[in-house]
Amino acid sequence: MTDHSDNHATAIRSGGQKPSILPWRGRRGANGSLQAQQPGLGHDTLSLPATMADTLPLAELDAREITAWFGDHMVLERVSLTMRAGEVTALIGPSGCGKSTFLRILNRMHQLVPGAALAGEVLLDGTDIYDPSQRLTEARRQIGMVFQKPNPFPAMSIYDNVIAGLKLTGVKATRGRKDDLVEECLVKAGLWREVSGRLRQPGGALSGGQQQRLCIARSLAVRPRVLLMDEPCSALDPTSTRVIEETLADLVKDVTIVIVTHNMQQAQRVSNECAFFLAEENSPGYIVEHGPTEAMFNSPQDPRTADYVGGRFG
Numbered sequence: 001m002t003d004h005s006d007n008h009a010t011a012i013r014s015g016g017q018k019p020s021i022l023p024w025r026g027r028r029g030a031n032g033s034l035q036a037q038q039p040g041l042g043h044d045t046l047s048l049p050a051t052m053a054d055t056l057p058l059a060e061l062d063a064r065e066i067t068a069w070f071g072d073h074m075v076l077e078r079v080s081l082t083m084r085a086g087e088v089t090a091l092i093g094p095s096g097c098g099k100s101t102f103l104r105i106l107n108r109m110h111q112l113v114p115g116a117a118l119a120g121e122v123l124l125d126g127t128d129i130y131d132p133s134q135r136l137t138e139a140r141r142q143i144g145m146v147f148q149k150p151n152p153f154p155a156m157s158i159y160d161n162v163i164a165g166l167k168l169t170g171v172k173a174t175r176g177r178k179d180d181l182v183e184e185c186l187v188k189a190g191l192w193r194e195v196s197g198r199l200r201q202p203g204g205a206l207s208g209g210q211q212q213r214l215c216i217a218r219s220l221a222v223r224p225r226v227l228l229m230d231e232p233c234s235a236l237d238p239t240s241t242r243v244i245e246e247t248l249a250d251l252v253k254d255v256t257i258v259i260v261t262h263n264m265q266q267a268q269r270v271s272n273e274c275a276f277f278l279a280e281e282n283s284p285g286y287i288v289e290h291g292p293t294e295a296m297f298n299s300p301q302d303p304r305t306a307d308y309v310g311g312r313f314g
Contacts (some may be wrong), residue, residue, distance in 0.1 A: 046119025058085040059125050059225035059256050061106060061143070066120035067284075068101055069111060075101050075286040081275050083226070088248060088257040089265040090293065093277030095310070098285025099260045103228050106258065107143035109134055115119075124226070141169045144224035144255075148231040150211035152218070154204025158195050161203040162186065162216055165222040183223055188254070189217035190247040213247060220255075229252065229259040231255070233266065245270050264309055268297055278303045 025166050057129040059082040068076040071155040076098040086107075091099045104110045106122055108129060122129045152161045162182045166173055173181065182199065186192040195206070208266040212232055219227060230250075233241040248257060251283050261267050265273055275290035288297065289305045301304045307313055 026049050035224070044061070046104060049186075050098075057256075059257070061086040061226050061256060062121075062123040062126075063106065066102065066105060066122070066124065068098070068105060069116065070113065070116045071115040074284040076105075077286050079287055081287060081290060083256060083258050084189070085256050087272040088259060088270050089273040089275065090271035091260045091277060092262070092264065092267050092277050093285075094279075095262070095314070096285075097277040097279040099277050100230050101285075103230055103258065103260055104145075104230055107145055108139050109145070117163075131290060137169050141165075141171075141222045142224055143226045143228060144219035144221055146212070146215050146227065146229045146232050148234055149209055150215055152203035152214050152236070153210050154202060155202055157167065157200045158186075158203050158206070158214060159199040162217050162221050164276070165181070165218055169222050171222060182217075185217040185220040186214075186221055187252060188247075189213040190243055190250070191201055191217060209236050209243060212236060212240070212244060213252065213292045216244075216247065216251075220251075225260065226256045229257065231260050232261065234262070236309060241266070264297075264311070268293060276300075276302075276308060278304060278308075 024189045063079060063081050066076055066079040067074065079098070081089075091100055091103065101110060105118060109132075110116050110118060122130060124139075124142060127134065129143070135229075152162060156164065159182050162185050163173075163178050164203060165171075166178075183192060183196075186195065191210060194210060195201075195214075203211065206214060216227075216232075233244050236244065245266065248259070251257065259270065271293045273291065274293040276288045276296065277285050279290045280287040289300060296305065297309050300309065
């Protein structure tokens with residue numbers, strides 16, 4: 001892991017013997033078939049903190065020795081990364097190196113892919129989210145996701161889009177509480193002033209940048225402690241991208257953020273920490289180097305990192 005006592009990036013290389021797949025992940029049967037096991041798929045009724053200020057302290061997310069497969073194809077090998085509480089961690093690297101797969105592992109989306117398996121641990125403040133005692137709905141509530149393409153429910157109103165996650169995660173709230181929640185989350189997402197007079201209009205009628213901020217507001221409504229973002233600005237114009245980046249700078253006061261981006265300038269602007277992923281020919285993805293963003297871009301330890309952030313490949 002990165003030593004944060006100085007300002008240097010840490011160069012690492014995954015390798016060694018393939019780790020055994022833990023029994024509650026996905027294991028190979030005697031006939032070679034994958035026997036997927038999905039722990040904690042239950043559903044409980046949860047209470048919602050009154051405001052974001054009432055949530056638990058900012059969370060640290062720690063991925064340890066993550067190895068992932070799709071069928072027999074290993075896509076990540078022994079990836080370890082600590083995503084520090086109250087910071088933005090950017091995942092960078094060429095297409096196909098496993099960044100988005102790693103991101104989806106962080107909130108248990110990988111396990112829903114047929115034939116997928118993984119080894120390792122994902123610790124949220126020291127608790128493994130894949131432990132059999134941990135429910136899927138609670139993991140998704142605490143670790144939210146914003147996708148590359150804005151995906152609001154198009155026929156659902158702006159208001160109902162924001163609170164859609166409450167029912168899915170089993171959260172009960174009064175009408176007055178929902179009203180307050182919608183306003184608070186739209187304010188946090190930088191959208192309130194633009195839509196406050198038309199909350200009952202369809203979310204699908206908003207512009208692309210507004211739809212993405214609506215998706216951010218929807219994620220915030222269930223009070224996540226970590227927010228994962230998979231190239232959230234890749235389909236947006238420069239003006240909408242700037243607004244999203246300004247929103248991130250405000251959100252990180254309340255949630256830990258992990259973002260995948262191919263935009264090196266964006267990684268420099270928005271992140272505190274950076275991890276460079278790479279997958280060489282016919283090999284699984286791994287982290288070449290990680291550390292403070294300034295060090296990663298200005299004084300990387302690995303020449304491949306320097307070549308990538310300098311635009312010489314990728």
